[in-house]
Amino acid sequence: MVEQRIRVVLVDDHPVVRAGVRALVDAQDDLDVVGEAADSAQAVAVVGETTPDVVLMDLSLGEGPGGAETTRLLRDLPEPPQVLVLTTYDTEADVLEAVDAGAAGYLLKDAPPDELFRAIRGTARGETVLAPSVATRLLQRAASPAPKVSPREVEILRLLAKGLGNKEMARELLVSEATVKSHLSHIYTKLGVDTRAGAVATAIERRILRP
Amino acid sequence: MVEQRIRVVLVDDHPVVRAGVRALVDAQDDLDVVGEAADSAQAVAVVGETTPDVVLMDLSLGEGPGGAETTRLLRDLPEPPQVLVLTTYDTEADVLEAVDAGAAGYLLKDAPPDELFRAIRGTARGETVLAPSVATRLLQRAASPAPKVSPREVEILRLLAKGLGNKEMARELLVSEATVKSHLSHIYTKLGVDTRAGAVATAIERRILRP
DNA sequence: ACCCCGGATAGCCGATCGGATGATGCCAGG
DNA sequence: CCTGGCATCATCCGATCGGCTATCCGGGGT
Numbered sequence: 001m002v003e004q005r006i007r008v009v010l011v012d013d014h015p016v017v018r019a020g021v022r023a024l025v026d027a028q029d030d031l032d033v034v035g036e037a038a039d040s041a042q043a044v045a046v047v048g049e050t051t052p053d054v055v056l057m058d059l060s061l062g063e064g065p066g067g068a069e070t071t072r073l074l075r076d077l078p079e080p081p082q083v084l085v086l087t088t089y090d091t092e093a094d095v096l097e098a099v100d101a102g103a104a105g106y107l108l109k110d111a112p113p114d115e116l117f118r119a120i121r122g123t124a125r126g127e128t129v130l131a132p133s134v135a136t137r138l139l140q141r142a143a144s145p146a147p148k149v150s151p152r153e154v155e156i157l158r159l160l161a162k163g164l165g166n167k168e169m170a171r172e173l174l175v176s177e178a179t180v181k182s183h184l185s186h187i188y189t190k191l192g193v194d195t196r197a198g199a200v201a202t203a204i205e206r207r208i209l210r211p
Numbered sequence: 212m213v214e215q216r217i218r219v220v221l222v223d224d225h226p227v228v229r230a231g232v233r234a235l236v237d238a239q240d241d242l243d244v245v246g247e248a249a250d251s252a253q254a255v256a257v258v259g260e261t262t263p264d265v266v267l268m269d270l271s272l273g274e275g276p277g278g279a280e281t282t283r284l285l286r287d288l289p290e291p292p293q294v295l296v297l298t299t300y301d302t303e304a305d306v307l308e309a310v311d312a313g314a315a316g317y318l319l320k321d322a323p324p325d326e327l328f329r330a331i332r333g334t335a336r337g338e339t340v341l342a343p344s345v346a347t348r349l350l351q352r353a354a355s356p357a358p359k360v361s362p363r364e365v366e367i368l369r370l371l372a373k374g375l376g377n378k379e380m381a382r383e384l385l386v387s388e389a390t391v392k393s394h395l396s397h398i399y400t401k402l403g404v405d406t407r408a409g410a411v412a413t414a415i416e417r418r419i420l421r422p
Numbered sequence: 423a424c425c426c427c428g429g430a431t432a433g434c435c436g437a438t439c440g441g442a443t444g445a446t447g448c449c450a451g452g
Numbered sequence: 453c454c455t456g457g458c459a460t461c462a463t464c465c466g467a468t469c470g471g472c473t474a475t476c477c478g479g480g481g482t
Contacts, residue, residue, distance in 0.1 A: 014320045016297075016327070020231020062321065086227075088299070109225045110273065116227070150458060163409020165438070178461050185441075186458090194440075196408040198374020204415050204422050211415050211422055361428060376468070390430045396471075397428090405470075 006124045009035040009050060009081070011043040011070065012058035017109070021056060021086070024113050031120060040065035044073050051079045053124045057103070059087040059094055068097045075102035084123045086116070089207070095134055105129035149190055149208055156183045157203045160196055217335045220246040220261060220292070222254040222281065223269035228320070232267060232297070235324050242331060251276035255284050262290045264335045268314070270298040270305055279308040286313035295334045297327070305418065306345055316340035360401055360419055367394045368414045371407055 008025055010033060012018050018036050025031045035050045037043035039061050047055060055074055059067035071083045084105040085098045095106055105123045107116060108131050119129040149157070159169045166184070170177040188194050191202045203209045219236055221244060223229050229247050236242045246261045248254035250272050258266060266285060270278035282294045295316040296309045306317055316334045318327060319342050330340040360368070370380045377395070381388040399405050402413045414420045 015322070015324050016231040016235065016320050017227060018231065019234045019324070020227040020229065023230045023234035024227065109227050111226070113226050113230070152459065160408050161412035163404045163406040163412070165406070167438085175459085176461055178463085179459070181440075182460075184439090188440085193374045195374040195376070196406070196439080197371045197411045200408045200411045201372035201374070201415070201420075204412070209412075363429065378468085386429085387431055389432055392470075393430070395469090399470085407469080 005030055005032045006054060006120060007032050007034045007050065007052040008120060009033070009037065009043075009047055009052040009055045011037045011055060011061070011067070012086075013038050013060070013062040014058070017058070021116075024116065025120070028117055031117065039063070040070040040073065043070050044077075047074050047081055048077060052081050054120055055081045055083045056086045056120070057083050057098075059085060059089065059098065068094075068101045068103075071098060071101040071103050082123045082126065084119055084129065094207070106134050107131045108133065149187060149203075153183055153187050153190075154208060156180065156187060157199065157209055160184075161200045161203070161209055216241055216243045217265060217331060218243050218245045218261065218263040219331060220244070220248065220254070220258055220263040220266045222248045222266060222272070222278070223297075224249050224271070224273040225269070228269070232327075235327065236331070239328055242328065250274070251281040251284065254281050255288075258285050258292055259288060263292050265331055266292045266294045267297045267331070268294050268309075270296060270300065270309065279305075279312045279314075282309060282312040282314050293334045293337065295330055295340065317345050318342045319344065360398060360414075364394055364398050364401070365419060367391065367398060368410065368420055371395075372411045372414070372420055 008031055010018050010021055012021070015038075018038075022033045022036070025033050034052055035046040037046045041064070043055070043057075055071075057067045057071055057074075061067055061070065065073075067085065067087065071085070074081060074083055080102075082104045083102060084107065085103045086107050086109060087094070088109050098106060104126070105119055105128060107119050107129070111119075111131060115131075122129045155173065156169060159172055164172065166177050166180045169180045173180070184196070184199075187199055191199055191206070193199050193202055200209070204211050219242055221229050221232055223232070226249075229249075233244045233247070236244050245263055246257040248257045252275070254266070254268075266282075268278045268282055268285075272278055272281065276284075278296065278298065282296070285292060285294055291313075293315045294313060295318065296314045297318050297320060298305070299320050309317060315337070316330055316339060318330050318340070322330075322342060326342075333340045366384065367380060370383055375383065377388050377391045380391045384391070395407070395410075398410055402410055402417070404410050404413055411420070415422050
């Protein structure tokens with residue numbers, strides 16, 4: 001007899017993915033899916049009711065708060081579950097945000113089922129589980145200077161990608177043109193480029209901007 | 212008794228998604244999942260063996276040929292299946308490429324299961340099934356002049372994204388700076404922008420450039 | 423044969439960008 | 453407490469960009 005079934009809640013806005021994970025997880029006799037949620041609000045409600053051991057969390061939840069924010073909410077509950085992020089993307093920004101929010105693990109959706117099961121069990125025991133590709137990425141980022149752009153700079157990048165000029169950005173952000181240029185200079189330095197076009201390209205590549 | 216079960220093959224590089232679709236589809240008594248494939252080569256092999264009525268195709272298949280190319284291969288088989296694209300993204304470039312490759316339908320993964328079943332049945336009958344959001348997008352694109360950039364212009368865009376100046380592009384492409392500027396002007400017109408940064412952003416968004 | 427389009431080229435000019443430099447206030451972490 | 457990052461603003465100046473107009477040539481379609 002299994003001493004203690006691990007109770008799992010799924011949070012994902014894709015019905016197909018929920019069905020898939022449920023099918024796979026429920027087939028394991030030590031794992032139980034006790035709830036599902038399609039968005040942040042549902043997630044909090046369901047977790048509050050079911051107090052699961054592990055929550056499988058998608059990072060992109062369509063409208064409303066994302067997976068990272070939701071993770072934070074869940075970890076602030078009276079009986080916080082372990083949160084295992086299960087997503088498609090492995091940007092270092094995503095990973096860091098999720099881990100910072102209190103996630104205990106980070107898996108990619110293309111992981112083989114076995115790995116998923118091991119991750120769930122490990123997470124339930126309080127271990128930190130990282131997908132190999134994620135771990136690799138983290139290490140190589142740790143080695144390199146780690147260029148983190150500030151929120152304001154991201155804002156500038158967003159407008160930049162819309163093709164706005166400095167004057168227009170200044171008006172949009174209610175600051176002076178000089179400030180905009182200052183931000184831009186910093187962005188260039190951090191991204192290792194020296195033109196606006198290059199900045200947009202690398203920002204998108206680095207997933208600082210979503211295409 | 213059901214006169215004819217619809218035979219379905221899944222092509223997706225995510226085990227989780229395959230499991231999900233299989234669980235959902237197999238629960239329908241008029242639908243049968245008769246095979247799965249994780250990449251292009253497997254897809255061709257499995258479809259060749261099983262000659263299904265409908266193939267559910269993911270567009271991003273990790274390494275190797277993508278979903279669009281694979282769709283083309285399947286449609287060139289002796290007994291071609293109907294191909295229903297089931298993916299996360301709805302860029303018009305993706306849709307057009309898939310449809311051009313011979314896809315009979317285009318659904319997003321966040322579609323509710325019911326919609327998926329209807330789509331499979333419709334596709335099997337030879338209907339064309341488009342997700343609402345996809346259909347909307349197509350219509351609004353159909354209304355606008357359909358901006359197709361020339362190969363040379365794509366080249367310019369590539370260098371643009373690398374942050375090169377006009378002079379540098381000219382040297383790189385062995386043409387005069389005037390020519391580069393001319394190309395750029397055309398690009399701006401076609402993409403509906405008026406700055407280099409905006410051009411890069413829309414080019415990536417339109418999948419003219421790969422991020 | 424004719425015309426349109428893509429590609430290449432030229433020159434002009436005002437607007438803008440990018441780099442350098444310097445300064446201020448705020449707030450968090452050591 | 454003090455350093456440092458973030459955000460703000462200011463000026464100057466040379467280089468570059470973007471828009472405009474005009475010409476030329478070759479290939480594909482009518």
